[in-house]
Amino acid sequence: MRVLLSTYGSRGDVEPLAGLAVRLRELGAEVRVCAPPDEDFARRLAGVGVPMVPVGPSARALTKAAPPASSLSRRAADLIAGQLDPVTAAAEGCDVLVATGPLPAAAGALSVAERLGVRSVSVTFQQLTVPSPHHAPLAYPGRPLPPEVTDNRALWDLDAQNINALFGEALNTNRASLGLPPVDDVRDYVLGGRPWVATDPVLDPLHERPGLDVVQTGAWILPDERPLPAGLTAFLDAGTPPVYVGFGSMPMHASSDVAQVAVEAVRAQGRRAVVARGWADLSLIDDRDDFFVVGEVNQQALFRRVAAVVHHGGAGTTTTATRAGTPQVVVPQLADQPYWAGRVAELGIGAAHDGPTPTLASLSAALRTALTPETGARATAVAGRVRTDGTSVAARLLFDAVR
Numbered sequence: 001m002r003v004l005l006s007t008y009g010s011r012g013d014v015e016p017l018a019g020l021a022v023r024l025r026e027l028g029a030e031v032r033v034c035a036p037p038d039e040d041f042a043r044r045l046a047g048v049g050v051p052m053v054p055v056g057p058s059a060r061a062l063t064k065a066a067p068p069a070s071s072l073s074r075r076a077a078d079l080i081a082g083q084l085d086p087v088t089a090a091a092e093g094c095d096v097l098v099a100t101g102p103l104p105a106a107a108g109a110l111s112v113a114e115r116l117g118v119r120s121v122s123v124t125f126q127q128l129t130v131p132s133p134h135h136a137p138l139a140y141p142g143r144p145l146p147p148e149v150t151d152n153r154a155l156w157d158l159d160a161q162n163i164n165a166l167f168g169e170a171l172n173t174n175r176a177s178l179g180l181p182p183v184d185d186v187r188d189y190v191l192g193g194r195p196w197v198a199t200d201p202v203l204d205p206l207h208e209r210p211g212l213d214v215v216q217t218g219a220w221i222l223p224d225e226r227p228l229p230a231g232l233t234a235f236l237d238a239g240t241p242p243v244y245v246g247f248g249s250m251p252m253h254a255s256s257d258v259a260q261v262a263v264e265a266v267r268a269q270g271r272r273a274v275v276a277r278g279w280a281d282l283s284l285i286d287d288r289d290d291f292f293v294v295g296e297v298n299q300q301a302l303f304r305r306v307a308a309v310v311h312h313g314g315a316g317t318t319t320t321a322t323r324a325g326t327p328q329v330v331v332p333q334l335a336d337q338p339y340w341a342g343r344v345a346e347l348g349i350g351a352a353h354d355g356p357t358p359t360l361a362s363l364s365a366a367l368r369t370a371l372t373p374e375t376g377a378r379a380t381a382v383a384g385r386v387r388t389d390g391t392s393v394a395a396r397l398l399f400d401a402v403r
Helices: 011-026 039-047 059-064 069-091 103-116 152-177 186-191 230-237 255-268 299-303 315-324 337-347 360-370 373-383 390-402
Strands: 002-006 030-035 052-054 096-099 119-124 243-245 273-276 291-294 308-311 328-330 350-352
Touching (some): 011 030, 030 039, 052 069, 069 152, 096 103, 096 390, 103 186, 230 291, 243 255, 308 360, 315 337, 328 337, 337 350, 350 360, 350 373
Parallel strands (some): 308 328, 328 350
């Protein structure tokens, strides 16, 4: 069986595909991944022996550009157009294509699969983009949801209109170049009738979706066997467990202030800190020896050795910290991150920071909650309930679909 896994985005979009690719390969499938050409992604996939097909511009450069909301449609058109040729070449002869990532990217990949007559599956790494009467949709930049509308069904109707206005013309222009008919409802086209949600059911309990046969596979996790850098290991061994601070792919445009605030808040708890540079390029704030700066690192190993994890609330980081049994402080920035912050607080495994901009007082208060023995005990208990078979479930479903 030949499988193409297609995405566009940050590490949180690429890492799960690496996990599924490795599992599929273990079962005898031939797999390749379409992903942005960023060096980190290429190195990660090469490290586990998975071929990567670069697609589109650098995701990191695009994220750091911080475009105005008015350019969202144009960037979506460029993203879809940039996918057609490389995804088409990569999908030739495949038995199935798995499409993930932002909605325009998934729509482009699914259109390629349609053009080639290849089976396809649409996957999301959080359930908030799948219509449900139990929650409202996520708002798009420049198109806030009207606060006076409280009926979730009405909000989902508005969401479909916004998606069509933002992405419909771009998608259909590119579909025409493939000889495909136009799509009337972009969201319905991407979801199809049986979308997959690749999240853990303990961390992300799935609500019923009338009219949709939603499949929850469990989170797609790639076991990480990489050793921690020698300098980091020496720092960890030299004292009590530190607090990890990292915001992943979030630009954190006031990055120097964020690093200063975070380290001072950690110091106020009598703790040392490990600071991840991330896409915000967080760096040293002074020459004291009670914190250590790291780049790309094995989070699975590191999170098991820290007292708490302060992060932005990406699905992957939240799941990794939860599996490690380590208390969390989530400082959500955008999109689904407030949802993950809320789930951490609801489960009692950490604290949800109120808003995207931490202060010394607000982050100190959140850390005090996360570092209590009660939170630690709850984090340990919940970790034992997190499933580890998500990639096996997804791989089995793909093999069954092809058969």
